[in-house]
Amino acid sequence: MGRAGTGGAARAAAVAGPLLLLLLLLLARPPPAAAGDHKKSVVGLVSEHFSQAPQKLSSYSWYGSIRLFHFRVPADTVLLRWLLHMSWGSGTPCTDVEITVHFRYGAPPVVNPLGTSFPNDTIQQPSFQVRALLSSMLLDNTSVNVSHPAPGDWFVAAHLPPSSQKIEVQGFAPTCAYVFQPDMLVMRAMEVSILEPDAPLPQTLLSQPNYLKIFVPEYTQELLLELQGCVSSGSPGCPVRLTVGGATLPSNFQKVLTCTGPTLSCRLLLPSPPWGRWLQVTAESLAGPQVSVAFVAQAALTACRPWSMTFQRLLRNSPNQSHDTSVGQLSPGPADQGLGRSSGVGGGAFCLLSFPVMREDIDTVSVRFQPMDGISVLVRSDAPSILRLRLDTGMDSGGSLTITLRVNKTEVTGDTLIVACVNAASAFLSFNTSLNCTTAFFQGYPLSLRASSPVANLIIPYPETGSWYLSLQLLCPESPGGCEQAMVPVETNLYLAPCLNDCGPYGQCLLLRRYSYLYAGCSCKAGWRGWSCTDNSTAQTVAQQKVAALLLTLSNLMFLVPIVLSVHRAFLVEASVYFYTMFFSTFYHACDQPGEAVLCILSYDTLQYCDFLGSGVSTWVTILCMARLKTVLKHVLFLLGTLVIAMSLQLDRRGIWNTIGPCLFAFVIMAFMWVHRCRHRHQCYPTSWQRWAFCLLPGISMASVGVAIYTSMMTSDNYYYTHSIWHILLAGSAAFLLPPREEQTEPWACSQKFSCYYQICKNNQDELYTVT
Numbered sequence: 001m002g003r004a005g006t007g008g009a010a011r012a013a014a015v016a017g018p019l020l021l022l023l024l025l026l027l028a029r030p031p032p033a034a035a036g037d038h039k040k041s042v043v044g045l046v047s048e049h050f051s052q053a054p055q056k057l058s059s060y061s062w063y064g065s066i067r068l069f070h071f072r073v074p075a076d077t078v079l080l081r082w083l084l085h086m087s088w089g090s091g092t093p094c095t096d097v098e099i100t101v102h103f104r105y106g107a108p109p110v111v112n113p114l115g116t117s118f119p120n121d122t123i124q125q126p127s128f129q130v131r132a133l134l135s136s137m138l139l140d141n142t143s144v145n146v147s148h149p150a151p152g153d154w155f156v157a158a159h160l161p162p163s164s165q166k167i168e169v170q171g172f173a174p175t176c177a178y179v180f181q182p183d184m185l186v187m188r189a190m191e192v193s194i195l196e197p198d199a200p201l202p203q204t205l206l207s208q209p210n211y212l213k214i215f216v217p218e219y220t221q222e223l224l225l226e227l228q229g230c231v232s233s234g235s236p237g238c239p240v241r242l243t244v245g246g247a248t249l250p251s252n253f254q255k256v257l258t259c260t261g262p263t264l265s266c267r268l269l270l271p272s273p274p275w276g277r278w279l280q281v282t283a284e285s286l287a288g289p290q291v292s293v294a295f296v297a298q299a300a301l302t303a304c305r306p307w308s309m310t311f312q313r314l315l316r317n318s319p320n321q322s323h324d325t326s327v328g329q330l331s332p333g334p335a336d337q338g339l340g341r342s343s344g345v346g347g348g349a350f351c352l353l354s355f356p357v358m359r360e361d362i363d364t365v366s367v368r369f370q371p372m373d374g375i376s377v378l379v380r381s382d383a384p385s386i387l388r389l390r391l392d393t394g395m396d397s398g399g400s401l402t403i404t405l406r407v408n409k410t411e412v413t414g415d416t417l418i419v420a421c422v423n424a425a426s427a428f429l430s431f432n433t434s435l436n437c438t439t440a441f442f443q444g445y446p447l448s449l450r451a452s453s454p455v456a457n458l459i460i461p462y463p464e465t466g467s468w469y470l471s472l473q474l475l476c477p478e479s480p481g482g483c484e485q486a487m488v489p490v491e492t493n494l495y496l497a498p499c500l501n502d503c504g505p506y507g508q509c510l511l512l513r514r515y516s517y518l519y520a521g522c523s524c525k526a527g528w529r530g531w532s533c534t535d536n537s538t539a540q541t542v543a544q545q546k547v548a549a550l551l552l553t554l555s556n557l558m559f560l561v562p563i564v565l566s567v568h569r570a571f572l573v574e575a576s577v578y579f580y581t582m583f584f585s586t587f588y589h590a591c592d593q594p595g596e597a598v599l600c601i602l603s604y605d606t607l608q609y610c611d612f613l614g615s616g617v618s619t620w621v622t623i624l625c626m627a628r629l630k631t632v633l634k635h636v637l638f639l640l641g642t643l644v645i646a647m648s649l650q651l652d653r654r655g656i657w658n659t660i661g662p663c664l665f666a667f668v669i670m671a672f673m674w675v676h677r678c679r680h681r682h683q684c685y686p687t688s689w690q691r692w693a694f695c696l697l698p699g700i701s702m703a704s705v706g707v708a709i710y711t712s713m714m715t716s717d718n719y720y721y722t723h724s725i726w727h728i729l730l731a732g733s734a735a736f737l738l739p740p741r742e743e744q745t746e747p748w749a750c751s752q753k754f755s756c757y758y759q760i761c762k763n764n765q766d767e768l769y770t771v772t
Helices: 009-028 034-044 309-317 542-568 572-591 604-626 631-651 657-681 689-712 719-737 747-752 754-767
Strands: 045-051 067-073 077-088 097-105 128-134 141-147 152-159 178-189 201-205 210-216 220-232 240-244 255-259 266-271 277-285 293-303 305-308 350-355 357-363 366-371 376-380 385-391 400-406 417-424 445-449 455-461 466-475 487-497 507-514 517-524
Touching: 067 178, 067 507, 067 517, 077 097, 077 128, 077 152, 097 141, 097 178, 128 141, 152 178, 201 210, 201 277, 210 220, 210 293, 220 240, 220 255, 240 266, 255 266, 277 293, 309 350, 350 376, 357 385, 366 385, 376 385, 385 487, 400 417, 400 445, 400 466, 417 455, 445 455, 466 487, 542 572, 542 719, 572 604, 572 719, 604 631, 604 657, 604 719, 631 657, 689 719
Parallel strands: 305 350, 350 385, 376 466
Antiparallel strands: 045 178, 067 152, 077 141, 077 178, 097 128, 097 152, 201 293, 210 277, 220 266, 220 293, 240 255, 240 277, 357 366, 366 487, 376 487, 385 466, 400 455, 400 487, 417 445, 417 466, 507 517
């Protein structure tokens, strides 16, 4: 290994003299006035404002409940400010509520408000969150500041606290709407100096900081930042604070170097800095506003040259003879030459093995990675083996990255140990000195393989956008002289999936969208919870699922009672409607089960629509039947009401007024007919007290209790019982409220035998009277 472009002691001594003279000349200049500093800050920084449309918040029940916002922070941003606007929607005034807002760099935040468990081998990184109280007594705006943020994707997620398990009926009670809108304000530096490796860059600090950046090439092993010849005009020592790297959330690995000692130089060594990126450097003066500080910034890179295993094998195994002159200059393979010795190409050193990886896009947020040679990677003891996983398309952060390593037990003997690190932005290369998998700005995830545990798994939900690196090396802790095995093949299984194991048997993997950004989440059922529906702390057993299915389906057999009564009383249309309701309600609830006891004869959406339609039409025809209308008019109203209910359910299936509205209209018709008969007969209608006591009052009571249970007593826990009771009460009320059979008398009987049938026809006309 060699430091790129480093010179000897003679070169340093030769440079020290002119640099010191230059710094003294810089300090001799008088500092600018305060007004000049303000003008420089205004000219050197520009502000930009980004916003997105507000969204209505929901109580958290699963990841689809959150409202996600996706922003891109531009390069050279020195200050990021989030303005969080929270308000009530128009309409009914709402109560005070605490809104939780999560922030994360590079990927959507991983949140867990319910405190559920994650699958084994899953990274559980807590999110950075802010809780804001939305109250009429407090301001509805909150701000969050991030200094020197990392450029790229930033995500903001907001949600309300988890709600109770009560099932709210849409439209029956007033609902509160809480609206959330984040704004992003950035201050971007326009004057940024480029710090090149081994190129001294003189700097003078006044009251405003200086902004620098350096590009880190790929396969950089170390970056050394050094301040030389630091002098101050008004204070001893070197009052300079150096901030390196961009701030990220929830974890921030920014490096801060404070040079306050009397020495003329201070340095910062960064192992494995982010590859292929610009690294931000901010220099600030710790002296007074009228004190100038001068120094020379210098950077040095340590290069690590990779050996591409697949490329070299292709050259040796290719059947075609190549006549490229550069082939003759290639050095022999790692098996023929030690990696730590100098090769024939430029005098550098090969310090890692690079295995090219093929990326295969399978579907949305679904990618498979495979080494070009197959599925195995050769792991050596003298240098790490590196695999690069490209997750930089902008859509790869919405899934789960799964890494599985497997080794044959016969290949690993004795104290042989295979260690691996998974890192973002740059690879971990220092296995010989440390096993903590820590790079300059990222805390990696360690894995290990040995004879006793030949399989290792790692699951990263919502991986950060960019390149990820898998580093592997063979170690022998009890054999300092080296391992017996020169190389060990390790089988890899690397893939990105929308959901882990497709959310298992008790979950459904759903693809969510925020504008053009796609991400996935698991919607659990049957009481299962968690990120991948693996938390069974509140799960239902199979016996409980079967009991629930039987209750919801067999309770619909109560409709056999009104069906039989309708047929007996010659209400054939009403009987057909009740049978329709019983049939589709039974099979809808058989298909709506969350667990194993599921039976779907049609699509779920079709069964649900037919069930809702049958419930509404059953109530409609029952009330109109009680009105005792003429047969033709009654059937016309049956048809018109059914069409109106079908249309309203298509517009909003779960709106309670779609069914209550037509039913109230039918109730008005019934009440008008009953009042008219009371006035015509000069007595209450129905005239029989037995019908009031044994039919109407029990039917009305059952209907009232059923509506009360349906609207205010149903929860997710008692749904199977309360909804089954609702079925029984609805069918029972229809059976009690159906009127007696109509007496049929031919019209000619009244004309030819007026004296005999006068009383019967009079009663019949009263029952079938209508307004024309």
